Amino acid sequence: MNRSLLLLPLLAILIFVGLSSLFIVDEREKALVLRFGRVVQVQEEPGLAFKAPFIDEVVRYSDLILSRDPDPIRVTPEDQRILIVDAFARYRIENVTKFRQAVGAGGQQNAERSLDLVLDDSIREVLGSVTSNDILSVDRVTLMNRIRDRADARAENLGLTIIDVRLKRTDLPQENQTATFARMIAERDEEAADLRARGREAQQAIQAAADRTVVELESDANRQSLIIRGEADAERNRIFADSFGADPEFFEFYRSMEAYGKSLTPGNSTMVLSPDSEFFNYLKSDQGLAASE
Template identity: 35%
Template sequence: MRDKMSLLGGALLLAIVIASMSLFTVDQRQYAVVFQLGEVKEVIDEPGLKFKLPLIQNVRFFERRILTLDTPDPERFITSEKMNLLVDHFVKWRIIDPRLYYESVAGDEARARTRLTQTVNAGLREEFGRRTMHEVVSGAREAIMDSMREKADRDARRIGVQIVDVRLKRVELLPEVSESVYRRMEAERKRVANELRSEGAAAAEKIRADADRQREIIIAEAYRAAQEAKGEGDAKAIAIYADAFGRNADFYSFYRSLEAYRASFAGKDDMLVVDPSSDFFKFMKDSGGARN
């Protein structure tokens, strides 16, 4: 009885060992590649509990999530105008064909990263070599990244990898040339600013000259209108005086004499030497004679 129990226990233990060697779990974030005697037998991309032949087959797991290839240090690239630039970039990639990935780089992520780094760097050198510094820094960055993604993806698919994105994090000049470039840019900005100031000053002078001209025209027209109004008023006044005084010539003569007297004796110290028989005193003489 004891022997049977030992035999049963051994069989159970053997079954457990065989089951542990035959069953494996595939995570949803991984690919499972089943090898049989060193050759790829099956690629499993569905998660769950799977079965393999013990001792004959073995399993390797590969990442199916998006991975990042980030350069530790900026790379130096040369533009079409022979300007050296420091470029910091990163690449997003993932495995899409585990079988081809294993056959191309033996499933070694380090080898795959090396291959992708070489591909991306070669493409960037080509792109930078066809463009000026201004295009690289500001104008054509999106175009460079799109072109690089397409070129790198075509090469990466040969090893079972897809390039999801290529991004330029930083593009800058070398420290030894940055200062001279900044000085040149500053001088250019100052030149443009001076031109704008000159144009503004010329426009201001033109506006002031036009304003002065319009002011003189307005003043002249106003003076002319005032003189015309004054002349019309004087003419009307003269006509009114002439009509009023023309109706009684003696009264008009008397009124004019009174005005002359008032103007002649305006002050207490005024002195006038005139012949008493002068017509200037005729109304005074007439007045005195009338009283006598």
Template identity: 30%
Template sequence: MNKIGMIVAGALLALMLAASTLFVVNQKDFAVVYALGEIKEVITTPGLKFKLPPPFQNVVFLDRRVQSLDSPETRPMFTAEKKSLVIDWLVKWRITDPKQFIRNNGVDVRNAENRLSPIVQAALNEEVTKRDVRAVLSTERDKVMQGVMRRLADDAKSFGIEVVDVRIKRVDFSVNITDAVYRRMESERKRVANELRSTGNAEGEKIRADADKQREVIIAEAYRDAQKIKGEGDAKASALYADAFGRDPQFAEFYRSLEAYRASFRNKSDVMVVDPGSDFFKAMRGAGNPGSAKK
């Protein structure tokens, strides 16, 4: 039993020793092999690797993928015309020289980011102070980012890293400037709105006046045409009446008398005091007295 226990213990010891001498390098990492506290080797190819057991050799892994560094809470920057801007930025970087990176920053990526952040802020501030607000916001925004990348190139090499890209995410005025800009924009929009309303009212009055003029012209022309047609109708009617009455003068006289009676006694309440022997009642007398009618 003691012999079997010794064999098992020896096997476990051998496994532990083998495990301490073997390690796997992932595709996304650098493997840095330390020998008694000094960097002995940097392994960049993935696969199964060998080393001496601790404490003779140790392995530290560094992420070789692209890292993102966002701007911290930044202070305002001033443009060439002394306008205060707050700029949010983003830097993409990766480790290219693990030995240099460890010498300057250790193995913690946050140490590199804490050192890189103020350098980016200073480089961006230098680029912004050479330009006005319009250039920073639109016309030369790409040039600002390219200028920051050029300024970071030398510092990045000393850190053992490469700056892949620099991006400006947001550009805004500081709070006091923003309020003033908003008030100025509001005032400008109100002025434009008032001008548009005034122009619209003037155009409306012009359109209404033109419509009224056209209406009056149309009414006048219609009245003229109506009067012309009415006159022509009256002339034809008069001609027809004259022709008809000329053929039978007695009937014409009788018809006119009836029209006169109709006009005089239009309502039941109408009262007329006239001598019955007057010519006005001649037609009535003739209608009531056949002898008179024959005369």
């Protein structure tokens, strides 16, 4: 009985020591076993693990993809137009030993401060080598990839892997927006004035070509009309000559009728002539001169 009473405390101590030497690693985390602050074991696989009881300390870190959203920063691009850049990053603790050595006992809080510095330096370096138009453009994938690669190379010393960096917002500072908008308006006005001047120049060229074409067409039309009129007059004279040559009496009659028509017009019907004037031959008789012979 006395022996059993002595074994119970011993058994309890053994159970307590055994439990103190065991720890469980979740699938969402990685663990370090520290002995007097020095890393003696890295446990990255989930499951049951062992450590020295009472001496070793277990420190756990997340194995998930983490996000960091630092405060917006001022960036000066190549064209000296200051921009406010707001970015965020997704990262993961890749090497827990390096991570512990870099951040110490501060853990996640120290890591975020160090990561913010890495992101700020990478953003300033990449965006400072391009113009503000490149930064403000819709297609910024290349810039974000360059920032990610630079940040990832520097974050390796922290035991981190930068998975992605995104630019959420790139704006002008409030004090510069008015001046920038005014300059943009002036630039657009200048472009519009240049386009209008080119339009007027093109209009004048088109108008001059049209006027020249009109003159050429009118000149050619007048030339053609003169040719046709001359040919018609010649044909008329030929027909008259043929007709008058065939019947001289008809020629005399026709000439007299033309003279009567031109002379006896309204307002000019009073004439003083001798009664035996030849002008009235066809008024006296339809035979003209032949009637008096």
